[in-house]
Amino acid sequence: MEMKDVLLNLLLVLSPLLIIQLLYMRKETNKKMKKWLFALLPALAIVFSMQYPFMIDGEFFFDFRRIPYVMGLLYGGYPLGIFLFIVTVGTRVIIGGSGIYPTIVMAGILVLLVPMLSSYYLKSRLRIKLCLVAALVLGSLLFSIIQIEMMYKTAFHPSHYVELIIFHIFAAVIGTILFETIIQNFYLLKRVIKAEKLEVVSHLAASISHEVRNPLTTTKGFLQLLRDDEISREKREEYIKISLDELDRATNIIKDYLTFARPEAEHQHPISIHSELKNCMNVLTPLAQMENVQLEEDFSKEELYVLGDSLKLKQSFINMLKNSIESYSNGGQVQISTQKEGSYVKITITDHGKGMTEDQVLRLGEPYFSTKSNGTGLGMMVTYSIVHSMNGYIKVKSGPGQGSVFQIYLPSLSA
Incomplete structure (x- = not known):
């Protein structure tokens, strides 16, 4: 044979x-x-x-x-x-x-x-x-x-x-x-x-329970103090305000979690990238001034549009800009630029703050991971989910002490 x-x-x-x-x-x-x-x-x-x-x-x-x-x-x-x-x-x-x-x-x-x-x-x-x-x-x-x-x-x-x-x-x-x-x-x-699904669920559960328990515990403590009839009116108003603020914080944490669980845009319509970015910059101007940070724009001359939910896209922009502002300890600048790149709209957010290590960059978007001592990681997790739901993606370049560059790519929509 x-x-x-x-x-x-x-x-x-x-x-x-x-x-x-x-x-x-x-x-x-x-x-x-x-x-x-x-x-x-x-x-x-x-x-x-x-x-x-x-x-x-x-x-x-x-x-x-x-x-x-x-x-x-x-x-x-x-x-x-x-x-x-x-x-x-x-x-x-x-x-x-x-x-x-x-x-x-x-x-x-x-x-x-x-x-x-x-x-x-x-x-x-x-x-x-x-x-x-x-x-x-x-x-x-x-x-x-x-x-x-x-x-x-x-x-x-x-x-x-x-x-x-x-x-x-x-x-x-x-x-x-x-x-x-x-x-x-x-x-x-x-x-x-x-196992990976269970790990994500356990991280989310730990993050949510930990972060929600803190404001609820604070609210409970101040509500117990309000039982004292000898508290002055000014103190009573102060305690009520703190309690309401803490409840708002718990509500925002739950809202971020729900946004991550359901990132798909419910009402999609054409969105002007420049208009949304300017609105976000206006919202964050007080925070930037308080941190001694200047927001600088370098928008393309061409109007850029994408398809999606404007409220959720605005939320993702605010999360990223807020992180860039808070990356500074002694003030600085945050540059926001836009341009058309192929079939995508590219939004670049650049800061020269403390930056991140390579391992930290790889873990961005994970639940319960944050580079801030008081962060939950939910903000970036929600941001990544929103961008992915719009068929976009995010690139990050960073280094310790060198600042960070966030590049958001979203499918372009002809005006």
Whole structure:
């Protein structure tokens, strides 16, 4: 037998396993993936192997079709087995020749008996699975050889027996190990995704409970002080004001959390970037003056528009500008510039404040992470969510003591 033909046939049988791995990953991200796609792959392996067989004694053709066939019966049971039986017999009939009868007999026996072992096989350890697949493949191979020898009154050379047995056992073991590895990787991927989701939820829960508890505790304390009848009117008004401020702070924290949970814009309409930025600068001017920071604009001459929710976009701009202003300890400048870059509107916010390390930049947008001692991380988390919901993205360049540059890219909308 020609070794290149054997290796080609083996490659055609094993290559669909790589496609199976891609489909498993696709199914995890797309729940609409159809199950029949997975049934199609062992069928393709059978068809391909039968199209490119290898020759024994210059007269008899063999291939590795029985390996995907047996594995399909063990993993898929009777429903998949019947489908593979039809594919195997149909392909053999189309190819023609005198080997149709042995194929029908062998495929029929396997489809009747092997699926009975499916439940036991799926619960077994890898070692037992390897032995079972190898035994079934080897048994079907020897049965087919005996059929051929009886039909054609011939006998294979012992060396051909040895070669066929070694190649089939090797292919069966490799195929089973590959498929089991793919399945284990798939379940590991699911556990990792689930663990990441739980970690995000735990961080959010810790952040929200911690930040909401503080203003509520403060409010509770001042409300208890209000029970004292000897408190002056001025003190009473001061306590009430502090309590209301703390409740407003708790409300804003919850609002930020809800914005992160539902970042999609409810009312989308054309937004003038320059108008929104000017409004944000006007809102933050008192804070900038208090921190001795100047806000400088360098807007493009062309009017720039995007599609989205103006209130949420304004919130994201305010969060970023506020962080840039608060990055200074002794005053400075914050530059806001805009320009059209390809199909995007680019908004750049530059400060020369304390800056961030590379690790801090990578963690921006994570819940419960902030570079400020009294920060919650919810502001940047909400900002990232809003920008992503508008099909945009954010780039950050920063270094300790070198300031930070935030570049927001949003899909441009023609005016």
